[in-house]
Amino acid sequence: MAHLARSAPLRHLSRAAQLTHNSSSWSRVASNATRAYSTAGAAKSKGSSTSVKAFTALSAIAAGAAFWSQMPATKDVECEAPKKQEQKKPSKTAEADKKRKLEGLTKDSPMRLRMEAFNKKLQAEITAAIEKVDGEAKFKVDRWNRVEGGDGISMVLQDGKVFEKAGVGVSVVYGMLPPAAVAQMRAQHPNIAETKESTPFFATGISCVMHPHNPNAPTVHFNYRYFELGSEDGGEPVSWWFGGGCDLTPVILYEEDAVHFHRVIKEACDKHDPRYYTDFKKWCDEYFYIPHRGERRGVGGIFFDDLDDKSPEELFAFVQTCGNAFTSQYVPIMERRKDMPFTAEDKHWQQIRRGRYVEFNLVYDRGTKFGLLTPGARIESILMTMPLTARWEYMHEPDLKAHGRLMEVLRVPKDWVPTTHNV
Numbered sequence: 001m002a003h004l005a006r007s008a009p010l011r012h013l014s015r016a017a018q019l020t021h022n023s024s025s026w027s028r029v030a031s032n033a034t035r036a037y038s039t040a041g042a043a044k045s046k047g048s049s050t051s052v053k054a055f056t057a058l059s060a061i062a063a064g065a066a067f068w069s070q071m072p073a074t075k076d077v078e079c080e081a082p083k084k085q086e087q088k089k090p091s092k093t094a095e096a097d098k099k100r101k102l103e104g105l106t107k108d109s110p111m112r113l114r115m116e117a118f119n120k121k122l123q124a125e126i127t128a129a130i131e132k133v134d135g136e137a138k139f140k141v142d143r144w145n146r147v148e149g150g151d152g153i154s155m156v157l158q159d160g161k162v163f164e165k166a167g168v169g170v171s172v173v174y175g176m177l178p179p180a181a182v183a184q185m186r187a188q189h190p191n192i193a194e195t196k197e198s199t200p201f202f203a204t205g206i207s208c209v210m211h212p213h214n215p216n217a218p219t220v221h222f223n224y225r226y227f228e229l230g231s232e233d234g235g236e237p238v239s240w241w242f243g244g245g246c247d248l249t250p251v252i253l254y255e256e257d258a259v260h261f262h263r264v265i266k267e268a269c270d271k272h273d274p275r276y277y278t279d280f281k282k283w284c285d286e287y288f289y290i291p292h293r294g295e296r297r298g299v300g301g302i303f304f305d306d307l308d309d310k311s312p313e314e315l316f317a318f319v320q321t322c323g324n325a326f327t328s329q330y331v332p333i334m335e336r337r338k339d340m341p342f343t344a345e346d347k348h349w350q351q352i353r354r355g356r357y358v359e360f361n362l363v364y365d366r367g368t369k370f371g372l373l374t375p376g377a378r379i380e381s382i383l384m385t386m387p388l389t390a391r392w393e394y395m396h397e398p399d400l401k402a403h404g405r406l407m408e409v410l411r412v413p414k415d416w417v418p419t420t421h422n423v
Helices: 011-016 023-032 046-056 061-070 092-103 111-134 179-185 255-270 276-287 312-324 326-337 344-364 366-373 379-385 400-411
Strands: 140-145 150-158 163-177 199-212 219-229 239-249 300-307
Touching (some): 092 111, 111 163, 111 199, 111 219, 111 312, 111 326, 150 379, 163 379, 199 326, 199 379, 219 312, 219 326, 239 255, 239 276, 239 312, 239 326, 255 276, 255 300, 255 312, 255 326, 276 300, 312 326, 344 400, 366 379
Antiparallel strands (some): 140 150, 150 163, 163 199, 199 219, 219 239, 239 300
């Protein structure tokens, strides 16, 4: 859910909070909105993985029909939220999109369906790669449907050989956005007309968080998402945008790992726009800031939202490049660090740093806060990003001899790779 919540056009909110995730503005939007974003993830079975790849080739109608017909049966869920008195009805656009999927997608299919297909394909590939790194554990797969339209699959690996907890989720959500929430969006998207009526919306996103056992191996997070306001009959959207990003959270700092992580995503950005890495790296450093600690959550990466500065095709290509870069960003780091020896002191420090991770997610992350305030939200999916274990100690003082360099770069972000673009 967190990855979808950020896909709302809230740059004006984060700017107003100086991009430190002040939650007050976000809470107003969340309390007004009835968007029931829910995270989930793609099927991991061998058969469904094969058909996912065939489906997203977008070149064979039969392949698309095969994918959707082979998806395991799911049931409509209300999740943990109390049931409302009014009866929910499926979105007309959602119903029309079901038919489009069974008929098969092409390069001319609506962007929302192609982004959904990409997310599910990427999820299948990433979970396969992570299972290979772990060597023992397998992802548990939970699938669900929403009455209003949409579905999701949450995939979570716990207590593995390498990973204490790893989650990859995909959500597809159709719903109605109240006038107050639409009005908030007009600040970043002036093409949205004023209205006193609820407006149909669509959102899909993929989100991933990995928490390794070994303190030498870093936690990682990424999400990529697409949001649109559209007509109820499934026509062209009134407005649309992409959002996303990735960031690395080491416990023990190995600067070569940070350099590698940033270099790979910079190369992905540079294929599409020379400004992207510099701008989005700065935004990431500002976004993942914990004001009450005076430090960042980790060593950053990229972060962007409300992205509509190019054509949908160009931005979709950019998001695909970033998403496909994830395994190259993270797996080589894990292969270097997962079997390194560590001490009880290292493990203790990891628990302290995970406490900081939880603090950011629960106190400042607008995606998590939005999810917790949204009726019909799936709580297990919202909290999928949390580590299994964490620690808080009263008046804890870090060992600066061992971790002083990490604390330095958390307080003052570092440029890990050279750039030629001047902001």
